[in-house]
Amino acid sequence: MAADVLLGIHFILGTALFAAGHLFCCAAYCTLEHFHKKDLIPIGTACLVSLFCALGTPFIQLDDPVMKPILLAYALIISCMLGKAIGNLLQKPSRTRWLLLLGSAMFWFSDLMLAWNIFGNGGHLAGTLCLYTYWPGQYLLAHTLYHFADDHVE
Numbered sequence: 001m002a003a004d005v006l007l008g009i010h011f012i013l014g015t016a017l018f019a020a021g022h023l024f025c026c027a028a029y030c031t032l033e034h035f036h037k038k039d040l041i042p043i044g045t046a047c048l049v050s051l052f053c054a055l056g057t058p059f060i061q062l063d064d065p066v067m068k069p070i071l072l073a074y075a076l077i078i079s080c081m082l083g084k085a086i087g088n089l090l091q092k093p094s095r096t097r098w099l100l101l102l103g104s105a106m107f108w109f110s111d112l113m114l115a116w117n118i119f120g121n122g123g124h125l126a127g128t129l130c131l132y133t134y135w136p137g138q139y140l141l142a143h144t145l146y147h148f149a150d151d152h153v154e
Contacts, residue, residue, distance in 0.1 A: 012070060018111075019074050022081045025141070029084040029100065032148070033091050042090070043083030046108070050075040053112055059120045071115065082108045099144040106137025 003021060007014030054060050054075050062068040085104040089097040113130035116122035 012067075015070060015074050019077045022077045025081045025104070026077075026084050029081070029088055032097070032100075033088040035084075036087065036091065038090070039084055039087035042086035043080050046079035046083040046086070047076050050079040050108075050112075054115065059116050059122065061119055067119075071119070074111075075115075078108055078111055096144055096147045099140050099147055103137045103140030103144060106133040106140065110134035110137060 003014050003017035005014075006017055051072070054062060054072060062071055082101075082104045085097070085101040089101050110130045110133040113122065113126045113133065117126035117130060120126070
């Protein structure tokens with residue numbers, strides 16, 4: 001919530017807070033399933049897709065020399081979160097891991113739409129897609145805590 005508030009007041013600080021949250025999610029995903037070398041495949045794929053979206057499409061224009069490295073670093077961090085969620089699901093499919101993947105993917109997509117809206121010409125479509133994926137993604141990530149406990153009851 002603090003990151004959402006800060007994003008509107010000071011974009012760089014809000015972005016940093018969101019990045020920290022994604023790092024904590026990544027760490028939490030590593031407690032669910034330890035990091036494996038196989039995780040590098042979905043993490044690397046997610047990072048490549050994010051970098052392509054940020055640098056290789058006409059939808060997002062990162063011309064600001066200060067913002068460009070910040071947003072690229074953020075894209076890599078959220079991609080690691082998404083990639084680890086994919087890796088966890090591939091290691092041991094479960095309801096919890098599906099929900100974490102879906103919530104992570106929705107969060108990743110909402111951030112892509114936010115970038116398109118702020119650093120491109122996404123307009124109403126990007127803003128709407130951002131809103132319709134951000135809150136449900138957040139809900140899934142929070143709600144999954146219940147399912148996490150449920151999956152580990154013997």
